[in-house]
Amino acid sequence: MAIQVISPLNVNDHRRDIAGLKYVYPVVSRRAGGVSIGINLNPNNACNWRCVYCQVPDLVRGPAPETDLQQLAAELDALLEHIVIGDFMQTAVPAEVRRINDIAFSGNGEPTTSTQFGAVIDVVAAARAKYALDIKTVLITNGSQLDKMAVQVALQKIAAMDGEVWFKIDRAPKDGFEFVNQITLTRTQVARRLAVSARGCPTWIQTCMFAVDGILPSDTELNDYVAFLAEQLASGVPITGVLLYGLARPSLQSEAPRLSAAPAEWMTALKIRLEQIGLAVKLSA
Template sequence: MTNSSAKSGGVLNVVNHDRNSAALHYVYPVISRRAGGVSVGINLNPNNACNWRCVYCQVPELTRGTAPPVDLQLLDTELRSFLTELLHGDFMQKRVPVEARRINDIALSGNGEPTSAIAFAEVISLISRVRRELAVPDEVKTVLITNGSLLHRVDVQAGLREMAQIHGEVWFKLDRASVAARLQVNDTHLRQDQVRMNLIAAMSCCPTWLQTCWFAMDGAPPSLQDEEDYLAFVGELVRAGYPLQGVLLYGLARPSMQAESERLSALPTELMQAFADRITQLGLPVKISV
């Protein structure tokens, strides 16, 4: 990375999640409202391809598909150079607001489902090596933001087990907990038993949080049935003793780039808090981002 590419652009903020903000192919910085600092993003889907199509997705020209082959050498170079710039350069001073000048995590997210990359486990090993060689502080987490649909794969689970060794967390998408509502929100036909199986697999490999996007559609908040379905699904797992870390409940902060964009709106804080209160009654911590 050249100094000009590392420092190009204006000051980052929570609504600017431009994957090109550091002029790199795989690596990009964002100010994460959920994380409360700089999140070093890794985008394994520069082709804008995902196996889901969530109605609130901010990826333009989203297509159905999987991640392309990963250039591991390029990813290594970009990640190593950018982390060095954050740790020892002036990127924080020039591009990051004072209150967010900390590296919170290295997050596999981007423009599609990261676990669809064939080299996913190799990518985790690469991150582990770079972290170790650059002495990235232990408090900097390694986070996988995933729809969870491919966590039954042996290679993906191997990557998650290695993530657990580098301060890893899985953020497993659970926006709705019925087949019909998931089809409406995420445009996927994934069955309940598949979601449950994949979530259990994630928890067995690495500390796992649920991430839930809660919003209004056509002016109406999620229904009481949506809430009941969610609480029943999560409550069963809690009662069975599965080690779920908690729930990351968030609303709409940036406009959707999907056809349903005009139908979506953010919920009032009091409705978000009311649902969070119901989740906490299951015995789980809830972190709200609105």
């Protein structure tokens, strides 16, 4: 299978078709500091959430479609061969980030809505073994499916592969509609699912902060967010830390004109607050 990267990779280009493949794509991750191999189980651009900062074009509501496991395995094998054995790193990756950091379930929607999620993890495990990859396997998730036993079993497989979860919590969960994620949830749901994740696999909170109509999250919103995480720690939920980031690339949703980046000093101040409650924090502007 031929691999043809559309252009040299950079942190601002996360196109899922950059290697001409359906399910597998390479990116340079600013948070990971290296090459991340993405697994896109949502090539239909469907997600059960609709985050206002999402960079997926033509996003629609819905679950992941059926995955052609044979094609996914072939694509992953071809890309890994090009990276590990071929000249991919030299020709497509900036010199300072020429390392494979992880294989990440990310893509254009919520990966755990795939009914074949567990089977796809088995495909990844086989590829890791073939190329003797000592790298992380990462699940980037909104956590919405973690009440399902099949997803919990899949999580155990990820943990066995030196894996970790990046669990999306952008604001303190409250009962009712959430503007940022365009979804209705309860605080209890989020806390329960976060506990399932953190107790089953090392789990980082993934938080995107930004201004809406030029207004940053209020002191009350920040207090509630920090307090929620502190409550989880106090109740024994083993949160690994927080991946705190801002708007690096423009949203492709209708709310895009209303969104703007938070100042660096504001983000740093929030990082310090989170560290003060005992959380490790990785900040990406």
